[in-house]
Amino acid sequence: xxxDRIRRPALMNKLMSAAQAxxxxxxxxxxxxxxxxxxxxxxxxxxxxVERARQTPLHLTLLTGAxxxxxxxxxxxNAGVVARRMPFQADAALRxxxxxxxxxxxxxxxSETAEQLRAGxxxxxxxxxxxxxxxxxxxxxxxxxxxxxxxxxVQQADKVIVEINLSAPLALEGFHDIYxxxxxxxxxxxxxxxxxxxxxxxxxxxxPDRIAAIxxxxxxxxxxxxxPPDEETDAIARHVIGFLDGEVKAGRMDPSLxxxxxxxxxxxxxxxHGLIDSPFSSMTMYSEVLQDSAIELLDSGQLSMASASSxxxxxxxxxxxxxxxxxxxxxxxLRPQExxxxxxxxxxxxxxxxxxxxxxxxxxxxxxxxxxxTHMMNGIGGSGDFARNxxxxxxxxxxxxxxxxxxxxxxxxxxxxxxxxDVDVLVTEWGLADLRxxxxxxxxxxxxxxxxxxxxxxxxxxYFEEALLGGGQTPHVLEQALSWHARYKREGxxxxx
Amino acid sequence: xxxDRIRRPALMNKLMSAAQAxxxxxxxxxxxxxxxxxxxxxxxxxxxxVERARQTPLHLTLLTGAxxxxxxxxxxxNAGVVARRMPFQADAALRxxxxxxxxxxxxxxxSETAEQLRAGxxxxxxxxxxxxxxxxxxxxxxxxxxxxxxxxxVQQADKVIVEINLSAPLALEGFHDIYxxxxxxxxxxxxxxxxxxxxxxxxxxxxPDRIAAIxxxxxxxxxxxxxPPDEETDAIARHVIGFLDGEVKAGRMDPSLxxxxxxxxxxxxxxxHGLIDSPFSSMTMYSEVLQDSAIELLDSGQLSMASASSxxxxxxxxxxxxxxxxxxxxxxxLRPQExxxxxxxxxxxxxxxxxxxxxxxxxxxxxxxxxxxTHMMNGIGGSGDFARNxxxxxxxxxxxxxxxxxxxxxxxxxxxxxxxxDVDVLVTEWGLADLRxxxxxxxxxxxxxxxxxxxxxxxxxxYFEEALLGGGQTPHVLEQALSWHARYKREGxxxxx
Numbered sequence: 006x007x008x009d010r011i012r013r014p015a016l017m018n019k020l021m022s023a024a025q026a027x028x029x030x031x032x033x034x035x036x037x038x039x040x041x042x043x044x045x046x047x048x049x050x051x052x053x054x055v056e057r058a059r060q061t062p063l064h065l066t067l068l069t070g071a072x073x074x075x076x077x078x079x080x081x082x083n084a085g086v087v088a089r090r091m092p093f094q095a096d097a098a099l100r101x102x103x104x105x106x107x108x109x110x111x112x113x114x115x116s117e118t119a120e121q122l123r124a125g126x127x128x129x130x131x132x133x134x135x136x137x138x139x140x141x142x143x144x145x146x147x148x149x150x151x152x153x154x155x156x157x158x159v160q161q162a163d164k165v166i167v168e169i170n171l172s173a174p175l176a177l178e179g180f181h182d183i184y185x186x187x188x189x190x191x192x193x194x195x196x197x198x199x200x201x202x203x204x205x206x207x208x209x210x211x212x213p214d215r216i217a218a219i220x221x222x223x224x225x226x227x228x229x230x231x232x233p234p235d236e237e238t239d240a241i242a243r244h245v246i247g248f249l250d251g252e253v254k255a256g257r258m259d260p261s262l263x264x265x266x267x268x269x270x271x272x273x274x275x276x277x278h279g280l281i282d283s284p285f286s287s288m289t290m291y292s293e294v295l296q297d298s299a300i301e302l303l304d305s306g307q308l309s310m311a312s313a314s315s316x317x318x319x320x321x322x323x324x325x326x327x328x329x330x331x332x333x334x335x336x337x338x339l340r341p342q343e344x345x346x347x348x349x350x351x352x353x354x355x356x357x358x359x360x361x362x363x364x365x366x367x368x369x370x371x372x373x374x375x376x377x378x379t380h381m382m383n384g385i386g387g388s389g390d391f392a393r394n395x396x397x398x399x400x401x402x403x404x405x406x407x408x409x410x411x412x413x414x415x416x417x418x419x420x421x422x423x424x425x426x427d428v429d430v431l432v433t434e435w436g437l438a439d440l441r442x443x444x445x446x447x448x449x450x451x452x453x454x455x456x457x458x459x460x461x462x463x464x465x466x467x468y469f470e471e472a473l474l475g476g477g478q479t480p481h482v483l484e485q486a487l488s489w490h491a492r493y494k495r496e497g498x499x500x501x502x
Numbered sequence: 503x504x505x506d507r508i509r510r511p512a513l514m515n516k517l518m519s520a521a522q523a524x525x526x527x528x529x530x531x532x533x534x535x536x537x538x539x540x541x542x543x544x545x546x547x548x549x550x551x552v553e554r555a556r557q558t559p560l561h562l563t564l565l566t567g568a569x570x571x572x573x574x575x576x577x578x579x580n581a582g583v584v585a586r587r588m589p590f591q592a593d594a595a596l597r598x599x600x601x602x603x604x605x606x607x608x609x610x611x612x613s614e615t616a617e618q619l620r621a622g623x624x625x626x627x628x629x630x631x632x633x634x635x636x637x638x639x640x641x642x643x644x645x646x647x648x649x650x651x652x653x654x655x656v657q658q659a660d661k662v663i664v665e666i667n668l669s670a671p672l673a674l675e676g677f678h679d680i681y682x683x684x685x686x687x688x689x690x691x692x693x694x695x696x697x698x699x700x701x702x703x704x705x706x707x708x709x710p711d712r713i714a715a716i717x718x719x720x721x722x723x724x725x726x727x728x729x730p731p732d733e734e735t736d737a738i739a740r741h742v743i744g745f746l747d748g749e750v751k752a753g754r755m756d757p758s759l760x761x762x763x764x765x766x767x768x769x770x771x772x773x774x775h776g777l778i779d780s781p782f783s784s785m786t787m788y789s790e791v792l793q794d795s796a797i798e799l800l801d802s803g804q805l806s807m808a809s810a811s812s813x814x815x816x817x818x819x820x821x822x823x824x825x826x827x828x829x830x831x832x833x834x835x836l837r838p839q840e841x842x843x844x845x846x847x848x849x850x851x852x853x854x855x856x857x858x859x860x861x862x863x864x865x866x867x868x869x870x871x872x873x874x875x876t877h878m879m880n881g882i883g884g885s886g887d888f889a890r891n892x893x894x895x896x897x898x899x900x901x902x903x904x905x906x907x908x909x910x911x912x913x914x915x916x917x918x919x920x921x922x923x924d925v926d927v928l929v930t931e932w933g934l935a936d937l938r939x940x941x942x943x944x945x946x947x948x949x950x951x952x953x954x955x956x957x958x959x960x961x962x963x964x965y966f967e968e969a970l971l972g973g974g975q976t977p978h979v980l981e982q983a984l985s986w987h988a989r990y991k992r993e994g995x996x997x998x999x
Contacts, residue, residue: 089941104974109941112975114923124852124893125754126926126938189852189893190760194691257622263687348891349846355621355686370918378983379974385923393890394845396621396686419980421867421918426611426882429623441623444586444606477601477876478609479917484988486875487980494980 010139010169011219019219023053026166026218029132030054032062037130037158040077041070041315041342042095042269042294043229045151047134047168048222051077055084064088066128070153070314070342071115071269071293071386072096074227082108091127092118093384095269104380112374115293115387116346119157123188133162135209136222138173144216145208148181149173150226151315152341156183156209164217171223176330181339183209195349200264200291200312203338228320231296234275240434241272241401242279245359248399248430248437250284260284261309264291266351266391267298268360269317272401274298276359281305291354293345293387295337297322303336310336314345346390358391362402362423364413365431365456367449367469368479369440371400371423377490378419385422392427404433404458410498414457416468417486425479431456445479464489464501507636507666508716516716520550523663523715526629527551529559534627534655537574538567538812538839539592539766539791540726542648544631544665545719548574552581561585563625567650567811567839568612568766568790568883569593571724579605588624589615590881592766601877609871612790612884613843616654620685630659632706633719635670641713642705645678646670647723648812649838653680653706661714668720673827678836680706692846697761697788697809700835725817728793731772737931738769738898739776742856745896745927745934747781757781758806761788763848763888764795765857766814769898771795773856778802788851790842790884792834794819800833807833811842843887855888859899859920861910862928862953864946864966865976866937868897868920874987875916882919889924901930901955907995911954913965914983922976928953942976961986961998 011017027050030036040046051073057063067087072078072095079098081087090099092113102108113121121127135155138147148155149170159165184205186192196204234242252258262285267273277298280288290299290311297319302308316339318326326333344350351358363382365371373388374381392398400423402413413433425445431438436455440448453465472480489499496502508514524547527533537543548570554560564584569575569592576595578584587596589610599605610618618624632652635644645652646667656662681702683689693701731739749755759782764770774795777785787796787808794816799805813836815823823830841847848855860879862868870885871878889895897920899910910930922942928935933952937945950962969977986996993999 091939106943106970106973109944110975111939111941112923120849120893121938125752126894128939189850191695192850192852193695194693194846194850196691198688198690255622348849349691352617352845353686353689353691355689375974375976377974378980379969379972379976379978381975389890389921389923393886396617397623419978420976422921422923424886424919424921426609426886426919441618442588442608442625444608446603447606472876473603475876476603477872477874478607478878479872479876481876481916483875483916483984483991486984491981 009175012142013140013144013213016140016213016216016219019216021218021220023049023220024056026050026220027053027057029164029217030057030063032064034131035066035128036132036134037068037154037162038134039070039136039148039151039153039155040073041151041153042072042317043074043227044315044317045136045149046073046075046077047136048075048170048224049168049220050134050166051081054086055080058084058086068118068130068154070151070155093386095383100381110381112384114385114389115342116348116390119154119343122157122161130158130161132164132166133158134166135159136168136170138175138177140167141208144211144213146211147178147208149177152181152339153314154342156185156341157343159209159211160185165211165215166218166220167216168220168222171221172225174327174330179207179334180337181207183341184344185341195347197350200289200354201310201338228323229296229317231274232271234278237403237434238272238275239279241432242276244432244437245276245399246279246283261287263357263396264289264354266292266356266358266395268386268388269294270361272361273359276401277302280307291356293342300326303333312338312340312345314340314342346387348390348394351391351394355396356391357397358395359399359401360388360392362400364415364418365400365402366415366418367452367465368445369425369428369431369448369452370418370421371428372418372420373422375420377494389423392423397429398427399430399432400428401432404435404456409460411493412458412461412499414452414461414465415489417481419487419490460500506672509639510637510641510710513637513710513713513716516713518715518717520546520717521553523547523717524550524554526661526714527554527560529561531628532563532565532625533629533631534565534651534659535631536567536633536645536648536650536652537570538648538650539569539814540571540724541812541814542633542646542723543570543572543574544633545572545667545721546665546717547631547663548578551583552577555581555583565615565627565651567648567652590883592880597878607878609881611882611886612839613845613887616651616840619654619658627655627658629661629663630655631663632656633665633667635672635674636666637664638705641708641710642703643708644675644705646674649678649836650811651839653682653838654840656706656708657682662708662712663715663717664713665717665719668718669722671824671827676704676831677834678704680838681841682838692844694847697786697851698807698835725820726793726814728771729768731775734900734931735769735772736776738929739773741929741934742773742896743776743780758784760854760893761786761851763789763853763855763892765883765885766791767858769858770856773898774799777804788853790839797823800830809835809837809842811837811839843884845887845891848888848891852893853888854894855892856896856898857885857889859897861912861915862897862899863912863915864949864962865942866922866925866928866945866949867915867918868925869915869917870919872917874991886920889920894926895924896927896929897925898929901932901953906957908990909955909958909996911949911958911962912986914978916984916987957997
């Protein structure tokens with residue numbers, strides 16, 4: 006039984022229930038779990054830990070790759086199991102706890118968590134909980150639909166709990182490329198020169214003695230919750246494609262573009278979807294997550310290959326992916342997020358970074374994380390890794406939210422995740438502002454006239470004109486700079502009646 | 503005559519006056535000049551261009567490494583010669599023009615300008631104006647006290663004007679290491695694994711036909727304008743050294759620390775100066791500029807070697823440096839700023855980044871550039887290159903400015919250059935806040951109690967307490983968030999009477 010999944014017979018005696026495995030946890034421990042954008046997360050232990058916390062107090066610091074599926078983050082947060090959380094989340098219940106100050110959330114660049122663990126800047130991981138396809142004869146752990154920080158957690162943890170997920174196809178073996186940089190200061194260059202290169206192992210090496218428990222599960226990843234494209238995301242896609250086409254025509258890149266990164270979520274997925282009708286071919290992706298659109302582009306042949314740290318698909322696309330999995334193994338590489346998002350590689354490859362903004366201001370500062378400047382949405386994720394170090398940094402957003410009550414273009418971003426130094430191009434359904442080589446005073450009219458919703462343009466123009474009276478590199482009327490957000494809170498709309 | 507300086511005889515016929523060389527310039531051109539933090543700037547052409555502009559209109563886009571000396575930036579700005587300027591400046595007259603909106607200033611990460619030129623994101627350089635020690639027989643240009651973006655400008659320019667500075671010692675030959683990354687996407691790893699490694703040439707290769715003019719000069723670099731250490735900078739140095747000592751004792755690094763970067767200016771210079779009385783040894787620097795303190799540490803033996811893109815010294819230290827120049831050639835490497843500040847190298851080496859903040863907020867967002875949120879001081883320089891990609895990002899500031907009328911610790915940074923994601927440690931003369939692994943709500947009390955001036959602590963506590971009532975990951979009272987800056991403008995002090 007399970008011989009194809011647990012290929013080292015001596016490990017069979019580590020088989021136990023999730024409830025038994027949950028007994029290994031102690032209050033105050035730091036736990037590293039697999040899972041990245043709902044893909045490859047542990048399915049059994051989160052619920053078992055919630056049960057376990059009914060016996061004796063259990064407050065954990067929980068690290069993951071990125072967001073978990075199966076409402077695990079919310080269930081654990083509501084049970085008080087998660088006291089500290091990093092580096093990313095996207096769960097409504099956990100979000101409430103974070104914004105109430107009941108869970109401490111450390112919002113990190115996704116490439117940095119592994120580095121900070123290795124350097125000892127963060128408390129070491131006590132237990133790693135890892136979803137796997139199988140364990141190899143020499144103890145290698147084959148991950149499922151994501152790699153995330155899993156290799157780093159396994160490297161550091163005293164105890165490793167492996168969840169073997171029978172629903173994950175054995176054919177996933179060979180998708181992964183596990184490379185972990187050495188300790189600083191004596192570190193080599195990362196020998197990755199192209200998106201498709203394989204530089205590591207197909208499984209995560211671990212001494213079998215450190216495998217403390219093996220738990221069998223059989224439930225699939227939560228499907229992607231990206232919404233289908235709509236009129237506005239189609240318009241955004243057209244603007245982005247028109248811009249990239251202009252770059253090709255100007256001779257700055259050839260029709261294979263540069264390796265593409267696209268953030269998680271509806272808009273980035275829609276823009277990539279739009280590339281199916283584009284003039285580009287032989288494209289590559291070097292991203293952190295592959296959504297439905299990436300599979301569509303692989304199928305259409307326009308995308309030659311795709312590298313990422315996870316695959317997060319709708320239920321229908323997942324079924325198709327599994328059915329044709331042999332077609333993808335040579336064209337998809339799954340890497341640790343430290344490598345998929347690494348500054349060294351992102352800069353070397355000259356990546357085109359496409360990420361979603363919650364809001365941006367008239368000078369090009371971007372808020373990716375904080376609703377109303379104060380309340381956490383999901384986290385910065387990999388957007389900073391790519392926007393800072395990539396060759397072209399594009400941020401997309403719909404021009405308004407809440408039926409027009411909120412303008413995504415504001416005088417002053419109420420929280421800044423990406424500064425004007427790291428933002429090249431801004432796009433909404435109304436148009437695109439190419440900010441390269443422009444001073445703040447030149448950026449503002451472009452952003453207002455090309456990106457803002459027409460209803461908000463008069464207010465933005467009036468702000469900018471008044472700000473200019475005070476002078477400066479980045480003119481502002483500080484008394485009014487955040488007044489739009491205050492007005493929304495007070496009156497229910499940023500629009501001046 | 504000049505045979506030791508112009509070693510390719512055929513180039514002798516390119517000798518001309520600066521006034522003659524200035525005739526090569528046309529209105530609207532993009533010009534790349536050598537010069538980085540007052541070191542190695544062209545001495546004759548700036549003044550000649552000012553004269554030249556009296557004949558026919560001359561409005562240039564001026565790119566440099568960083569700031570120029572000799573009031574060149576101000577003279578050219580006042581004459582209207584500089585219409586656009588990037589990526590950094592530190593001149594009072596130019597600053598006035600920038601803040602008046604008369605010069606468009608593009609404030610860039612110092613590692614990115616060369617990359618953007620190469621990618622065609624910026625208009626190509628028409629003429630390069632380069633200070634040199636000498637020209638080699640095969641046409642190689644040996645830079646003087648800085649490298650900056652010089653190699654990139656030379657690579658791209660149609661015409662190269664070389665200023666041979668007779669006051670620059672011939673013994674500078676051998677200090678430089680010129681390496682320029684290839685075009686993307688087919689780029690190799692940068693083969694630099696240690697701060698001391700040499701990976702390039704000792705001069706900048708250029709086809710002799712592209713040398714359009716050679717001008718002889720004889721005046722030295724402007725001396726550094728860093729102020730001597732004072733009581734407050736001494737206290738800041740003590741806090742930083744105490745923190746690093748704690749890191750060593752905790753086993754996170756050995757007493758040689760990690761390669762150090764220190765920004766330009768008085769406080770960073772003072773902190774490095776303080777390292778002379780520290781328990782650390784065999785240290786290295788991998789920085790963008792070496793100030794007096796670096797030479798002192800090389801002399802004391804605590805610093806094994808130093809890598810940077812420029813050397814900016816006081817007059818007395820410069821004299822000492824030249825007198826003992828043979829002692830330094832094996833221990834100092836001068837690199838292009840693209841390499842000294844490169845994300846790939848900064849991350850690989852695990853640099854400790856030490857930069858100066860103008861202000862920071864209670865959550866750890868840092869303003870490095872904008873006085874009062876609107877008016878440009880100097881520019882972001884390399885602080886972003888190092889803070890984002892380094893292993894430890896430390897920002898230092900005095901707790902107050904203008905005799906206490908301005909608090910450097912504010913509720914909300916009026917301009918954000920470095921986000922909470924990129925700031926590990928904050929230091930003022932009052933103390934140090936170690937923010938690693940902390941959520942914003944945990945950061946605020948630390949920053950207020952450890953870093954703020956005691957006079958401002960009650961106001962900051964009151965703000966934070968009121969903000970907490972509104973909840974959120976990063977609590978704020980948006981109506982008051984920027985009120986401190988407005989109060990200063992209105993009443994002359996941020997302090998509530």
